[in-house]
Amino acid sequence: MTSDAMTPDAAGAAVRDALRRIVPDADLDACGPETNLREEFELDSLDFLAFVEQLSTRTGRRIDEDDYDKLTSLSTCIDFLTRQRV
């Protein structure tokens, strides 16, 4: 991969932007780092797919289906996005 690892701040911003795009009225301040995003924002499978698409576009990061279970909360999303790809 060409893209270098992101900083946690940039990753967090990307996740928030992506969520806001899917659920414009999302209250992201009330969402803790470990909150389950799918439950909190009632994301169905289509919403989640759109979220992944947004995230991938914003970060330039390829996200496979196998990676979906690493995208459960704000903090696991940031972990995933900041990890150096091997």
Added chain:
Amino acid sequence: MAEFAAEFTMPSLGADMEAGTILEWLVKPGDVVRRGDIVAVVDTAKAAVDVECFTSGTVQRILIEPGQLVPVGTPLATIVPENGAETATPPSTGPSTGPPIAPSIAPSIPPSTPDGVHPPAGHHIDSPLVRRLATRLGVDLEAVRGSGPGGRVTRRDVELSVPVRRRISPYARRLAAELGVDLAAVPARDGDGVVHAAEVRAAAPVAGPVRPAQRPTGSAEERQAAMRAAIAALMARSKREIPHYYLSTTVDMAAALAWLRERNRELSVARRLVPAALLLKASAVAARRVPQLNGFWTDGGFVPAPAVHLGVAVSLRGGGLVAPAIHDAADLPLDDLMAALKDLVSRARSGRLRGSEMSDPTITVTNLGEQGVESVLGVIYPPQVALVGFGKIVDRPHAVDGLLGVRPLVTVTLSADHRASDGYTGARLLEAIDHLLQQPEEL
């Protein structure tokens, strides 16, 4: 030649609709309309619905002004049919509640595509209808990539560009158009996350005198109550009139999920499929194979539908649900079905459904498994005669060829009208769904 004007009447947008309110006319006397053009926005208890025209011609008179609540079948406008054009009558495939029914226009056919008979004159500028639609939906036309001939922006392009899940009250939409407010820039209200008229007024560029409301469509609470009442009436009718019988079976999803996984691996996120697309396609094809379950119970008898327009139950974020149709779902390739599903869900939630989508479902699928339950035994939408329910796909011990293993399983149920079919027929539908899901590559 004597001018014969056709009447454009308040359509029945589902069995539960008795009356509707014109929220907005998108045409005025003298405008040329084509069959399938969206000419008005009608407010029902459930949603603001874009209503298509069923004939081509010139609008002669507007008979009902916005804000008036009128019964289904009331003439709303008169249209002088085009010379030589066939006066298309609405097809009789919809739920027969007596009055005219919205025409069946497949959403896959962009209504604004030139039909060859009337090539657009001169340059491909955006049609006024498209421009108005864009204004109303808060879509910036400059930012929309056109898919029509010569890069022209079609209605569908505009609709697809509506921000996901942004909820705007129909009245706020209209007000925004009147005040020239860019809806995309209007923040939603804290609390319910909906853009109301108040937010639009606050965002209006000049603090000039605001035109008094012609008819506010009510507060969010009132609309919520109206939707609840509409669902209550329809479901009570269903349980009162329809002798339901219920069947259930367990389907092994291992083959389908493995195939899906392999397929999605090669694709960009935007083109990936979700399991729901497979479940819907299998249901649609199965419904075509068992036509006794695809159609309507009308006037004491069953009338099979000539096509499968698959109703998809979509839960709305504020509560309530709608079950609009994916037209000709059995014939759509999976990619197209997936695109249609995304489009339908997004428009259902932003309140931009079309009349034909509301009135056409011939059988409905509910996929409550998305919310975590393992099985759902649904209530049939009259006058339909069947409803298919999918639970959550769960890993469970399951024996295959004498060997016990952990497999992804889904519980598929059928609620069917015992007046129209017997359990034996219903069982064939579930069998067909199971069979189809074992050969996902054929779907």
